[in-house]
Amino acid sequence: MVAAEDQESFFATAPPLGDAVAVAAELQEFIARNSSRSHPSEGGGRRRIVCVTSGGTTVPLEQRCVRYIDNFSSGHRGAASTEYFLKAGYAVIFIHRRGSCQPFCRFLPDDSFLNFFDITTESKVQVVESHTTVVKKAIGEYSKAIEGGSLLKLPFTTIFEYLQLLKMVATSMSSVGLHGMFYLAAAVSDFYVPWDSMAKHKIQSAGGPLDMKLSQVPKMLSVLRNQWAPLAFCVSFKLETDSEILIQKAETALNKYKMNVVVANLLATYKEEVIVVSNGERNTIRRCSKDEDLEEHTIKLLEKRHSKYIYSGADGCSKN
Numbered sequence: 001m002v003a004a005e006d007q008e009s010f011f012a013t014a015p016p017l018g019d020a021v022a023v024a025a026e027l028q029e030f031i032a033r034n035s036s037r038s039h040p041s042e043g044g045g046r047r048r049i050v051c052v053t054s055g056g057t058t059v060p061l062e063q064r065c066v067r068y069i070d071n072f073s074s075g076h077r078g079a080a081s082t083e084y085f086l087k088a089g090y091a092v093i094f095i096h097r098r099g100s101c102q103p104f105c106r107f108l109p110d111d112s113f114l115n116f117f118d119i120t121t122e123s124k125v126q127v128v129e130s131h132t133t134v135v136k137k138a139i140g141e142y143s144k145a146i147e148g149g150s151l152l153k154l155p156f157t158t159i160f161e162y163l164q165l166l167k168m169v170a171t172s173m174s175s176v177g178l179h180g181m182f183y184l185a186a187a188v189s190d191f192y193v194p195w196d197s198m199a200k201h202k203i204q205s206a207g208g209p210l211d212m213k214l215s216q217v218p219k220m221l222s223v224l225r226n227q228w229a230p231l232a233f234c235v236s237f238k239l240e241t242d243s244e245i246l247i248q249k250a251e252t253a254l255n256k257y258k259m260n261v262v263v264a265n266l267l268a269t270y271k272e273e274v275i276v277v278s279n280g281e282r283n284t285i286r287r288c289s290k291d292e293d294l295e296e297h298t299i300k301l302l303e304k305r306h307s308k309y310i311y312s313g314a315d316g317c318s319k320n
């Protein structure tokens, strides 16, 4: 359990979200709209909402930030998973790192973006023939999600922004009796500099080597489970570099934070293989070729598990 004071002091001292009022209003409107729709799966019921987190959080070292510590994550897993959740009929709240990989844009390379276009006349630019299929598909699917109101994108950069957004989403869903799913693929900092003990200005190098003590970020998975979203279906991720400890760490997270599922992956193979760990079960999902998305299989499995959870009544809601 997180000491209540640690959690309270994290939020009390964190710099508030810049546009908290507007984000809260947008979020409430999204939740109300989607929860009044029906889910396309068998048996109907309310539309399912999943909160997908994606990308790495930063830890600023200075309040007027010049330097920061970052976490490994391109956001590809979160973006791909969002696409498959939308396909499965979920509405998705996509909490993502600014500038990280976005749903439906995974196949558009950012380093050679200009290679996609040709100038046809003085005033016209068009997508080059060889890329039209992929661009048309991306535009079509993205527009459908945005115009259909089933995708809400909320950006973060720092650990402070990320945890405030996660809390806001979880408590906004719970406050209307909606439990939904949390799919926590973001790579979240374990250590940080509390805002009130952080240097205000750029740290100067004239003073010699930097000696800095980092505090532990309160373990918010336990707060999510125990306070913000007690009945939600929670899926967390565990990334390790040592295969010897991966499963044991995933099982510890499963039990300690009462997650429904922990998806375990190794840095060396995370694009090829994940192990889905839940109470008494382990499923290894491997992709057969580079053209395949591991996330397609993972989301199919999670959708089934989520349905079972809902139909067992574990989310505390009636099935109709």
Ligand code: PAZ
Residues within 6 Å of the ligand: 055, 072, 073, 074, 075, 076, 077, 078, 184, 185, 186, 187, 188, 237, 238, 239, 240, 265, 270
């Ligand atoms: O974002 P990405 O596709 O580059 O990487 C995904 C991942 C490895 C960050 C994700 O699968 C994951 O394990 N997230 C949790 C990381 C952690 O243990 O903090």
